[in-house]
Amino acid sequence: MSDFDSQEALLTALSETILHHDDEKMEHLLNAVVKEGVSPEKIKQKLIIGLESAKSRIMTNHLSMAEFLVCLDTAIHGLENVALSGSRENETQKNNRIVIGVVKGDPHDLGKTIIESVYRAYGYTIFDMGSNVSVEKFLKGIEQHQATILAISAMMSTSTVNVEPIIHEAKKRFPHIAAIVGGAYMNEKLATSYGADAYSENALTVIENTETIMNNGR
Numbered sequence: 001m002s003d004f005d006s007q008e009a010l011l012t013a014l015s016e017t018i019l020h021h022d023d024e025k026m027e028h029l030l031n032a033v034v035k036e037g038v039s040p041e042k043i044k045q046k047l048i049i050g051l052e053s054a055k056s057r058i059m060t061n062h063l064s065m066a067e068f069l070v071c072l073d074t075a076i077h078g079l080e081n082v083a084l085s086g087s088r089e090n091e092t093q094k095n096n097r098i099v100i101g102v103v104k105g106d107p108h109d110l111g112k113t114i115i116e117s118v119y120r121a122y123g124y125t126i127f128d129m130g131s132n133v134s135v136e137k138f139l140k141g142i143e144q145h146q147a148t149i150l151a152i153s154a155m156m157s158t159s160t161v162n163v164e165p166i167i168h169e170a171k172k173r174f175p176h177i178a179a180i181v182g183g184a185y186m187n188e189k190l191a192t193s194y195g196a197d198a199y200s201e202n203a204l205t206v207i208e209n210t211e212t213i214m215n216n217g218r
């Protein structure tokens with residue numbers, strides 16, 4: 001910890017490496033926090049906080065889209081490193097397979113990419129359907145990959161409505177499936193009205209919300 005007064009300062013510096021897209025420093029600090037005995041859970045949380053903080057800077061025009069993409073790469077790199085360094089997944093994570101995609105009519109896939117990386121870092125098996133995904137393609141994906149969770153992203157006010165038929169058809173054909181949704185114009189009330197089991201505003205809450213619905217048998 002030599003350069004830092006406390007473990008919290010070390011973790012904050014780790015989180016900030018994402019904003020500065022400094023992969024080299026991130027690896028160095030990752031080694032330091034692991035040596036300090038910080039839990040993988042806490043490390044992952046700090047990386048997600050760094051990523052969300054970079055994301056909010058796009059909204060305030062403090063970060064260009066191009067810069068954000070490099071920050072996203074650094075965050076994914078960090079999350080993969082922690083996942084590989086022996087973080088043990090729990091039963092919920094091990095037993096669940098997730099099909100994820102962005103609704104038809106919507107090309108915005110960055111929110112989905114973030115959520116996907118977080119799920120991977122937490123040990124979930126995830127199958128990416130991409131963006132502009134039709135109802136049929138989602139259904140095929142669920143069947144082919146024997147998914148237990150359906151994660152849907154909708155990023156435009158005009159595409160949000162396309163979430164409902166996916167959930168409706170998926171639940172009709174696969175009654176066991178749990179649906180979690182998110183996206184810029186989505187909210188809790190809308191998600192519930194579309195038949196979703198959970199909604200997450202961002203990557204900070206997605207794991208907790210997913211575990212809650214799975215542990216409650218939805």
Ligand code: B12
Pocket residue numbers: 052055058059065105106107108109110111112114115151152153154155156157158180181182183184185199200201202203204206
């Ligand atoms: C980048 C961008 C693009 C890129 C997309 C690149 C890509 N690969 O994603 C490009 C250039 C392709 C694009 C195109 C268009 N875009 Co655009 N785009 C944006 C922009 C600037 C950023 C969106 C983004 O990626 N944010 C970053 C993500 C990571 O943040 P986030 O949404 O908050 O994601 C979090 C949550 O939503 C949640 N989440 C997201 N998905 C999921 C899923 C699950 C399961 C869960 C649990 C959570 C979750 O977690 C995420 C992580 O924190 C926004 C404006 C803005 N400032 O938001 C416009 C914006 C979304 N675009 C817009 C428009 C209109 C378009 C176009 C139609 C423009 C045009 N006239 O051609 C086209 C689409 C054309 C088409 N084919 O339909 C509008 C939408 C307006 C509306 N009413 O909905 C916006 C809002 C701009 C604006 N102010 O007008 N766009």
